[in-house]
Amino acid sequence: MTAIxxxxxxxxxxxxxxxxxxxVFTFFxxxxxxxxxxxxxxxxxSYVFLSMLMIVVLVIPIITMRSFSExxxxxxxxxxxxxxxxxxxxxxxxxxxxxxxxxxxxxxYLIYIFILACYNSPDWAVFLTTMLGMLLMGGALIAIDLxxxxxxxxxxxxxxxxxxxxxxIYMLDSLSNxxxxxxxxxxxxxxxxxxxxxxxxxxxxxxxxxxxFLSVIAIFLFLCVRVFEKRRWS
Amino acid sequence: xxEVQNLVKRYGGVKAVDHISFTAESGEVVGxxxxxxxxxxxxxxxxxxxxxxxxGTVLIDGVDILESPKAAKAxxxxxxxxPPLYQDMTVRRWLEFIFDLKKVRLPKKEHVAEVxxxxxxxxxxxxxxxxxSKGYRQRVGLAGALMGNPPVLILDEPTVxxxxxxxxxxxxxxxxxxxxxxIIFSSHVLSEVSAVCDRIVMINNGKIxxxxxxxxxxxxxxxxxxxxxxxxxxxSAVRDAIGAVEGVKRxxxxxxxxxxxxxxxxxxxxxxxxxxxxxxxxxxxMMRAGGLTLEESFLKLTQGGED
Numbered sequence: 001m002t003a004i005x006x007x008x009x010x011x012x013x014x015x016x017x018x019x020x021x022x023x024v025f026t027f028f029x030x031x032x033x034x035x036x037x038x039x040x041x042x043x044x045x046s047y048v049f050l051s052m053l054m055i056v057v058l059v060i061p062i063i064t065m066r067s068f069s070e071x072x073x074x075x076x077x078x079x080x081x082x083x084x085x086x087x088x089x090x091x092x093x094x095x096x097x098x099x100x101x102x103x104x105x106x107x108x109y110l111i112y113i114f115i116l117a118c119y120n121s122p123d124w125a126v127f128l129t130t131m132l133g134m135l136l137m138g139g140a141l142i143a144i145d146l147x148x149x150x151x152x153x154x155x156x157x158x159x160x161x162x163x164x165x166x167x168x169i170y171m172l173d174s175l176s177n178x179x180x181x182x183x184x185x186x187x188x189x190x191x192x193x194x195x196x197x198x199x200x201x202x203x204x205x206x207x208x209x210x211x212x213f214l215s216v217i218a219i220f221l222f223l224c225v226r227v228f229e230k231r232r233w234s
Numbered sequence: 235x236x237e238v239q240n241l242v243k244r245y246g247g248v249k250a251v252d253h254i255s256f257t258a259e260s261g262e263v264v265g266x267x268x269x270x271x272x273x274x275x276x277x278x279x280x281x282x283x284x285x286x287x288x289x290g291t292v293l294i295d296g297v298d299i300l301e302s303p304k305a306a307k308a309x310x311x312x313x314x315x316x317p318p319l320y321q322d323m324t325v326r327r328w329l330e331f332i333f334d335l336k337k338v339r340l341p342k343k344e345h346v347a348e349v350x351x352x353x354x355x356x357x358x359x360x361x362x363x364x365x366x367s368k369g370y371r372q373r374v375g376l377a378g379a380l381m382g383n384p385p386v387l388i389l390d391e392p393t394v395x396x397x398x399x400x401x402x403x404x405x406x407x408x409x410x411x412x413x414x415x416x417i418i419f420s421s422h423v424l425s426e427v428s429a430v431c432d433r434i435v436m437i438n439n440g441k442i443x444x445x446x447x448x449x450x451x452x453x454x455x456x457x458x459x460x461x462x463x464x465x466x467x468x469x470s471a472v473r474d475a476i477g478a479v480e481g482v483k484r485x486x487x488x489x490x491x492x493x494x495x496x497x498x499x500x501x502x503x504x505x506x507x508x509x510x511x512x513x514x515x516x517x518x519x520m521m522r523a524g525g526l527t528l529e530e531s532f533l534k535l536t537q538g539g540e541d
Binding site: 002003004006007011014015074075076077078079080081082083084085086123164230 | 305308316318335378
């Protein structure tokens with residue numbers, strides 16, 4: 001499994017993808033940091049994080065689009081599937097590879113918080129819960145997009161569907177207000193990433209939200225394994 | 235050792251592999267021979283655990299590939315038809331990745347260097363795979379299969395697309411590897427299979443049509459032995475003399491002074507023919523074991539004796 005994680009991470013930086021993702025992430029977070037923190041003289045980074053949600057939804061498909069689709073197209077999955085590695089280990093390896101790249105992207109926030117710390121002491125607890133929220137939510141999106149990538153042979157299709165699904169998830173909360181059926185509104189609200197993420201931004205580690213994101217990760221990685229299992233037997 | 239028992243693979247209503255059984259003993263090189271689409275690659279993919287079989291079992295050194303896939307896969311080195319290489323890695327990096335992936339317990343640097351030496355790719359060790367020629371890629375793929383010295387090697391058409399020199403190199407390599415490994419090797423080039431393999435398993439339409447030692451195959455297929463002769467003398471005298479020898483089934487005249495003699499398999503008619511012809515005063519200018527060439531047996535089997 002570590003072999004796969006290592007290979008995934010190095011492949012991001014062997015190609016331009018890793019650098020582009022890092023650059024986009026840094027550029028927009030820097031822009032938002034300047035707009036919401038430096039210009040308005042505040043140490044609260046909550047608006048930065050809220051604005052970054054959109055960027056995360058757009059960037060993660062770029063990270064995950066080739067994970068499985070390209071392997072299948074180039075038939076390199078044969079090396080993985082005939083090696084003494086279980087499907088679960090393979091999928092976990094791919095997930096952790098993408099997740100680590102996402103973590104590296106998020107490291108940029110550390111720079112901002114230290115800049116803020118030079119001027120006034122920021123609320124470290126809130127910062128940490130928010131980071132936890134960012135990582136959990138990102139992980140959930142990565143798992144969903146990996147599953148999408150496992151379904152197709154084309155990177156472009158994987159990316160487009162992933163972005164579509166990501167945007168839909170992003171809008172779930174606003175969509176839920178349009179619906180008058182109460183149980184359905186509640187349902188949409190409960191599966192909305194936005195709503196769960198807001199808890200973390202407010203400095204609350206809500207167990208429900210933590211379990212929610214972890215379950216999304218587990219379910220979609222499991223589905224990913226099933227895709228390969230099914231392909232083997234059909 | 236590889237034991238394949240009653241393998242069946244159905245795709246929808248089509249049987250790609252239909253009750254295939256064979257074994258490969260340790261240190262044996264078995265050639266899987268068949269026309270395109272015969273089910274060679276499917277069989278190999280099942281043996282290596284890449285796809286599942288509809289029915290049947292595969293045992294690698296007694297370990298079932300379905301029941302304990304990790305243990306079985308650890309014993310196999312697989313070179314698929316298209317080598318599964320990550321284009322963005324250098325040769326060395328890719329081999330190190332396979333080394334880690336297979337969890338090989340040998341000194342890493344030395345082992346990678348040793349394998350590169352065996353397949354002669356040390357000179358391209360630090361080049362990116364994307365920029366390598368087809369022949370080199372094939373060899374890099376083979377190096378991946380050899381990583382960790384697995385007892386079983388499965389090679390799917392390893393010589394396709396190579397130039398003649400490379401083909402000869404790879405054949406030599408497979409032959410030398412065959413001393414230490416059990417090898418299953420597929421091809422649709424007959425001369426190659428006969429040059430490299432101890433045994434040949436012929437597949438057509440997903441079924442085994444022949445399974446025999448390489449040198450016995452043509453006899454097994456035709457059911458009789460064949461001798462080619464060149465004899466000086468009148469045709470009728472030669473025919474009569476040979477025809478009278480015990481065991482001879484048929485004599486047919488070829489071009490010039492050549493004759494083809496079919497005899498019942500199992501009996502040696504050469505001495506009888508020699509004395510009969512010498513008695514008739516017809517000197518033998520040439521005598522050799524003919525037999526169907528592999529090509530002829532192959533066609534005979536795969537076309538189901540239409541001709």
